Amino acid sequence: MALYEPKDSSQSPRFTGPRTFMRLPYKEELDDNMDFVVTGIPFDTGASFRVGARFGPQAIRDFSILLRPFNVEQNTAIFDLVSGVDYGDLVVAPGYIKQSYERIVEQMLPIFNRGIIPIAMGGDHSITLAELRAAAQVYGPLALIQFDAHSDTWDSYFGEKYMHGTPFKRAVEEEIIDPSASIQIGIRGPLYDSTDLEVARELGFAVYSSEELFELGVGQMVDIIHERVKDRPVFVTFDIDFFDPVYAPGTGTPEVAGPSVRDGLHLIRGLKGLNIVGFDCVEVLPAFDPSQITAAAAANVMYEMITLVAINRRLKADTAVQKQKQKAI
Secondary structure (H helix, E strand, O other): OOOOOOOOOOOOOOOOOOOOHHHOOEOOOOOOOOOEEEEEEOOOOOOOOOOOHHHHHHHHHHHHOOOOOEEOOOOEEHHHOOOEEEEEEOOOOOOOHHHHHHHHHHHHHHHHHOOOEEEEEEOOOOHHHHHHHHHHHHHOOEEEEEEOOOOOOOOOEOOEOOOOOOHHHHHHHOOOEOHHHOEEEEEOOOOOOOOHHHHHHHHOOEEEEHHHHHHHOHHHHHHHHHHHHOOOOEEEEEEHHHOOOOOOOOOOOOOOOOOOHHHHHHHHHOOOOOOEEEEEEEOOOHHHOOOOHHHHHHHHHHHHHHHHHHHHHHHHHHHHHHHHHHHHO
């Protein structure tokens, strides 16, 4: 069994104790017994419309106490395979995006250096640029899997280069992601210009709209993702506005006619076997989520990612056993 695992809610009521993701232990120091850490990045100065995503991490934690350690759909007892904690929230500087980027990189680097997989909660989508900067210092240029209604590859907004609509253009310019191994899925909604999406394609991204996802189906899209990423170190970023606002109204820039939560969870489950080194779920805005359904969706997205960490560890162990058997023969 894992050294770090959630409290048993059949023995300890969910409404007791400090609020952590999935009732995991709260630890502010890293150690070698951690396969993953859940951390909040409560920064929303990069938002262009609705603000309040700085409160997203706590909203996700609040719902996550309902999650249980056995994933039925993946037939996986998560904490038989991995150990993880709630690492708390990273320290940011509200109102100061460049200074916050520096702080995020400084705090994320020790996680990546230890080979621990960070599973982060935003915050607005501008934070992902800082996460990628930290990850690239350890792994080199990364593949990116982006689930999102928006490509976030604008050059600037209000004359500013750094905000939640620009992180992936900056990431390509800084050569911390490899767009030829990267993919954007779920893009939709009105744009400023007919060429807006061409910017992402010209940068090298494979771009799939929601309509293309519906036409292809989840299974074929999973195959496309694997073919695109192959065995590259990959960062997965999930903007909650990927979901139709029927399922996730609590976000800053909702777009109608999007995928369901069921589709999104099936897509994440299909990422098993990829060399995932980091993950975030961003843009949860609890002020527009009075019934907690957006927080529920985000918590389950993160739960499936933790499950992937467990499954990938099992796959690596099985591969190692097979190699040993072949050597013995």
